[in-house]
Amino acid sequence: MSFTFRCLDAEADAPLLHSWVTRPYASFWGMQSATVADVAAEYASIQASGHHHALLGLDDGVPAFLTEEYLPGSSPLASLYPVHPGDVGMHLLVAPPSSAPIPGYTAAVMDAVLSRLFDRPDVERVVVEPDVRNTKIHALNVRFGFQPAGTVNLPDKEALLSFCTRADFHAARAAHFPQTSASILQGAAL
Structure with a gap:
């Protein structure tokens, strides 16, 4: 595995994203009945917001996951917790496997996304x-050092708000993934 990131092109990438977000495993993404045009419009809005943007994660050049980064102070979370300087929100959706699932793949993706942040x-x-x-x-988040802070009501869901500091992330990596980040990204099973 060799992960890289590129800015999402809302129009060009919409058919691919549509094929991911409308699958049953992505039900929590909230786009089960979306059309390709709906997906394009949603991501065009995200990319134009100035405080929220999406990246496509590539595995050896092949689209493998979607990650979004946003400023919590410019989101519905702003009124639900005291936003700190240096806070960044994150969403993650791993693509459906093109063949048999690879053990530890989602954890390797999460490691790459959090390392990048x-x-x-x-x-x-x-x-x-x-x-x-x-x-x-939730289980994956805890494994990477996220600390649950409680539930919050957002416009589209009841959510578990969780936080991960840099120190929490590095401590979780050391405890659960003693191999180096490089070995994780080169395909070591987790």
């Missing part, structure tokens, strides 16, 4: 707010 000196804490029913992502 924490490599930025302005990021002190990553904020996530997945649907409270999405137990798979």
Whole structure:
């Protein structure tokens, strides 16, 4: 695995994203009945917002996941918790596997996304707010150092608000993934 990131092109990437977000496993993404045009419009709005943007994650040049970064102070979270300087929100959707699932793949993607965020000196804490029913992502978040802070009501869901500091992330990596980041990204099973 060799992950890279590129800016999402809302129009050109909409058919691909549509094929991901309308699958049953992506039900928490909230776009099950979306059309390609709906997906294009949603991501055009995100990319134009100035405080929220989407990136396509590539595995050896092949689209493999979608990640979104946003400023919590410019989102519905602003009124639900005290936003700190250095907070950045994150969403993540891994593409459906093209063949048999690879053990540890989603964890390797999460590691790459969080490493990229924490490599930025302005990021002190990553904020996530997945649907409270999405137990798979809650387990993965905890594994990477996220600390649940409680449930919040957002316009489209009841969410589990969680935070991960740089120190929490590095401690979780050391405890759960003693191999180096490079070995994770080269395909070590987690």
